[in-house]
Amino acid sequence: MNIEKNNKAIRNFFASSKSIRWFILIGFTIIFTIILYPTLIITKHSYKLGDVAERDIKASKNFLIEDEESTEGKRKKAAGEVLPVYDINASLSIKLSQNVKQAFAEMADIFEEYKKNQGNASSNKEIKPLSLNEKLRQLKESFEEKIGITVSDDAYKILIEEKFSSNIADLISRILTEIINNGVVLNKDILLKESDKAIILRDVETKTEKVVYNLKSFYDPDQAKTMVRIIGQPLLKDMNYNLINLIVDFVQKLIQPNITLNTNETEKRKKRAAAEIKPVLYKIKTGEMLLREGEIITKVQLLKLKNLQPQTKKERILPTSIGAAMIMLCLLILTYILHISHNRRFARNHNKNLMVMACMLIIILLFARLFAPLSEALTQNSTFGISPSAIIFSIPIASGAMTICLLLCLNIAIPFALVAAACTTVIFQNRFEIFIYFLLNSAMAAYWIQNCRERKVFIKTGLKLGLLNAVLSTAISFYISGFVGFKILEIWAFAFMGGIIAGIVTTGIAPLVEIAFGYTTDITLLELANLERPILRRLMIEAPGTYHHSVIVGNMVEAAATEIGANPLLAKACGYYHDIGKIKKPLYFIENQKNGKNKHNKLAPSMSKHILVAHVKEGVEMAKQNKLGQAITDTIRQHHGTSLITYFYEKAKKQKGEDAVEIDNFRYPGPKPQTKEAGLVMLADVVEAASRTLDNPTPSRIQGLVQNLINKIFSDGQIDSCELTLKDLHKIAKTFNRILSGIHHHRIDYPEKSSSINGKVKDENPDRQQAKKTHNFSGNDSEKGPSHLKRLGLS
Numbered sequence: 001m002n003i004e005k006n007n008k009a010i011r012n013f014f015a016s017s018k019s020i021r022w023f024i025l026i027g028f029t030i031i032f033t034i035i036l037y038p039t040l041i042i043t044k045h046s047y048k049l050g051d052v053a054e055r056d057i058k059a060s061k062n063f064l065i066e067d068e069e070s071t072e073g074k075r076k077k078a079a080g081e082v083l084p085v086y087d088i089n090a091s092l093s094i095k096l097s098q099n100v101k102q103a104f105a106e107m108a109d110i111f112e113e114y115k116k117n118q119g120n121a122s123s124n125k126e127i128k129p130l131s132l133n134e135k136l137r138q139l140k141e142s143f144e145e146k147i148g149i150t151v152s153d154d155a156y157k158i159l160i161e162e163k164f165s166s167n168i169a170d171l172i173s174r175i176l177t178e179i180i181n182n183g184v185v186l187n188k189d190i191l192l193k194e195s196d197k198a199i200i201l202r203d204v205e206t207k208t209e210k211v212v213y214n215l216k217s218f219y220d221p222d223q224a225k226t227m228v229r230i231i232g233q234p235l236l237k238d239m240n241y242n243l244i245n246l247i248v249d250f251v252q253k254l255i256q257p258n259i260t261l262n263t264n265e266t267e268k269r270k271k272r273a274a275a276e277i278k279p280v281l282y283k284i285k286t287g288e289m290l291l292r293e294g295e296i297i298t299k300v301q302l303l304k305l306k307n308l309q310p311q312t313k314k315e316r317i318l319p320t321s322i323g324a325a326m327i328m329l330c331l332l333i334l335t336y337i338l339h340i341s342h343n344r345r346f347a348r349n350h351n352k353n354l355m356v357m358a359c360m361l362i363i364i365l366l367f368a369r370l371f372a373p374l375s376e377a378l379t380q381n382s383t384f385g386i387s388p389s390a391i392i393f394s395i396p397i398a399s400g401a402m403t404i405c406l407l408l409c410l411n412i413a414i415p416f417a418l419v420a421a422a423c424t425t426v427i428f429q430n431r432f433e434i435f436i437y438f439l440l441n442s443a444m445a446a447y448w449i450q451n452c453r454e455r456k457v458f459i460k461t462g463l464k465l466g467l468l469n470a471v472l473s474t475a476i477s478f479y480i481s482g483f484v485g486f487k488i489l490e491i492w493a494f495a496f497m498g499g500i501i502a503g504i505v506t507t508g509i510a511p512l513v514e515i516a517f518g519y520t521t522d523i524t525l526l527e528l529a530n531l532e533r534p535i536l537r538r539l540m541i542e543a544p545g546t547y548h549h550s551v552i553v554g555n556m557v558e559a560a561a562t563e564i565g566a567n568p569l570l571a572k573a574c575g576y577y578h579d580i581g582k583i584k585k586p587l588y589f590i591e592n593q594k595n596g597k598n599k600h601n602k603l604a605p606s607m608s609k610h611i612l613v614a615h616v617k618e619g620v621e622m623a624k625q626n627k628l629g630q631a632i633t634d635t636i637r638q639h640h641g642t643s644l645i646t647y648f649y650e651k652a653k654k655q656k657g658e659d660a661v662e663i664d665n666f667r668y669p670g671p672k673p674q675t676k677e678a679g680l681v682m683l684a685d686v687v688e689a690a691s692r693t694l695d696n697p698t699p700s701r702i703q704g705l706v707q708n709l710i711n712k713i714f715s716d717g718q719i720d721s722c723e724l725t726l727k728d729l730h731k732i733a734k735t736f737n738r739i740l741s742g743i744h745h746h747r748i749d750y751p752e753k754s755s756s757i758n759g760k761v762k763d764e765n766p767d768r769q770q771a772k773k774t775h776n777f778s779g780n781d782s783e784k785g786p787s788h789l790k791r792l793g794l795s
Contacts, residue, residue: 417442462503545591581619
């Protein structure tokens with residue numbers, strides 16, 4: 001219970017707190033300033049190389065300018081002087097030699113082991129003579145893996161014949177070591193590009209560096225392979241031809257580059273060298289003439305002008321931003337005080353409505369902010385020479401006012417259009433014609449869409465707005481530049497397209513805002529007023545009496561709402577759904593009971609009261625589950641107000657005594673109706689239900705009943721919180737009289753066709769009923785007192 005109270009308190013705080021309004025106002029102003037940041041600064045005339053100066057320009061203060069070309073040239077030179085870094089793996093030759101010697105040694109050990117075991121094997125007849133060769137063949141893959149190269153079968157046979165002599169391994173190691181230690185580079189062509197300078201050779205293990213100038217001494221892989229025979233010739237001259245080829249082949253296969261270019265380290269050093277170069281600066285003194293009128297802009301002057309503008313921007317950014325924010329605050333506050341704060345419809349969801357308006361203004365500003373650079377870009381890249389002003393006419397600023405009119409009303413949409421036009425004008429350099437254009441088309445768009453009850457109204461409004469835009473754009477073009485010839489066709493096209501786009505954008509935005517903030521537009525009300533909706537069909541099947549009552553109430557309040565200027569669609573929908581809570585316990589309500597059995601006869605009055613009160617709470621829950629919208633949900637909660645449950649109150653007094661019963665315990669929890677539509681539903685609900693009790697319901701009796709009940713509700717203070725006036729009550733009473741008289745009218749007597757059944761005459765006319773009791777609600781009400789008003793519904 002405490003959690004519900006806390007949640008309710010929080011909701012009430014956000015819904016009605018004035019501090020939230022200030023938060024929305026200041027938050028929007030900050031966002032507005034951020035969006036307008038690029039246009040807050042007064043920009044200078046942008047010159048290009050070779051343009052003619054339109055006026056003299058002097059330096060307003062001392063400042064430094066950077067000669068970017070000179071600075072960049074020095075940095076490139078510094079980067080170019082950096083020597084490329086190559087990494088050398090000095091231990092590669094040692095590693096390869098060790099692999100060769102170890103592989104040969106392990107294979108030679110097998111021969112030694114075989115000799116030691118030969119005597120034992122000769123005495124054993126099971127040992128075969130070729131067992132050593134077979135074992136050596138099996139170890140071929142292992143030998144290849146250890147030495148690091150593939151060995152042909154012929155070469156392997158030679159090695160077996162030589163018993164993997166350590167002399168062969170030594171010769172391979174000596175030749176391989178001499179070649180690799182000289183330096184083998186992967187790509188010598190790239191290396192020789194630096195032959196006019198030098199390279200930095202860095203040991204990858206010790207990180208020591210040295211500068212190498214003789215780059216031709218290094219081998220590339222092909223040269224290294226050629227050098228194998230040259231270096232090996234004096235060492236291998238006493239060997240046979242096959243063994244020489246084997247050693248040469250082994251060395252050539254084992255050769256690997258040990259010098260590689262370190263690109264990352266080289267680039268890092270180049271960047272570091274470039275970064276160490278300081279910018280080349282020139283000092284400009286205060287009052288120095290930067291440009292004279294009529295001069296042709298040179299490269300040096302253009303450089304000075306480019307550096308002058310940032311200096312001016314830095315000086316003006318703070319005061320300009322503060323000024324723009326103050327102007328916007330004044331505009332918003334005055335518009336709110338003069339046009340919005342006194343609107344009673346706006347006040348019901350004050351903070352929510354302000355938030356929606358702020359969000360729509362931000363969306364409109366973003367549209368304008370995106371179109372401003374887009375128009376410049378399109379016109380610069382277009383082959384048809386499109387004018388930037390023509391593209392501006394197509395911006396759908398009017399969609400904001402259209403959406404606000406749909407969600408709230410025209411009286412709120414007009415000041416919104418004023419603010420939106422003013423904000424958009426700032427983005428386009430405070431052009432007066434832009435302000436007039438967007439103000440007029442936004443206001444008229446809101447006016448045309450105010451009674452939107454069909455989807456096609458969006459397109460119709462877009463077409464009308466397109467035509468209005470064409471007229472406004474023509475007037476503005478003539479005002480600014482006179483007759484523009486064929487350019488007027490281009491302007492018309494973009495202006496008309498702007499109206500269509502505004503209609504399309506509103507079609508997309510309005511439902512999103514409606515869902516996000518819980519609004520109910522007339523289009524949604526038309527959908528909700530469809531009697532084929534599942535909740536209403538369920539009401540018809542499970543509580544037919546309540547369904548019939550609700551349909552009549554919906555028709556009554558729709559007619560009355562039209563007379564008093566309320567929303568007839570909202571009133572009708574509220575009338576249809578106001579009693580949906582009775583679905584939970586339909587038989588506890590008199591209109592749904594059959595055979596005259598009343599379940600309340602066996603219940604205590606307090607329990608009966610709880611059941612009746614519960615249908616309001618259950619109706620609210622069902623409305624939320626079926627997403628009927630906040631307006632209908634509020635009406636369900638308010639349609640009984642704090643009225644007294646008279647029947648059970650009187651019954652409780654008879655049972656317990658008048659002093660033992662608190663009257664407040666037999667009232668609905670409220671709140672009282674807050675809107676005209678909720679007040680209409682309360683009046684129609686009571687009047688329609690009471691009209692069913694009339695025997696012989698003549699127009700005078702109905703009129704007396706309506707007058708008496710409205711007087712009672714008015715005197716009880718139930719409609720004090722809504723906007724119904726005495727004049728409205730008079731019109732409501734006349735409307736209710738007319739409708740109820742039509743429902744309960746008398747029929748003429750048709751010729752009777754009687755048939756004799758068991759000697760009795762049966763009347764086949766179902767409309768003829770005999771009145772049992774006549775309630776005295778005649779038009780002559782002699783009762784007077786302060787709780788009664790003048791007779792209502794009389795012309």
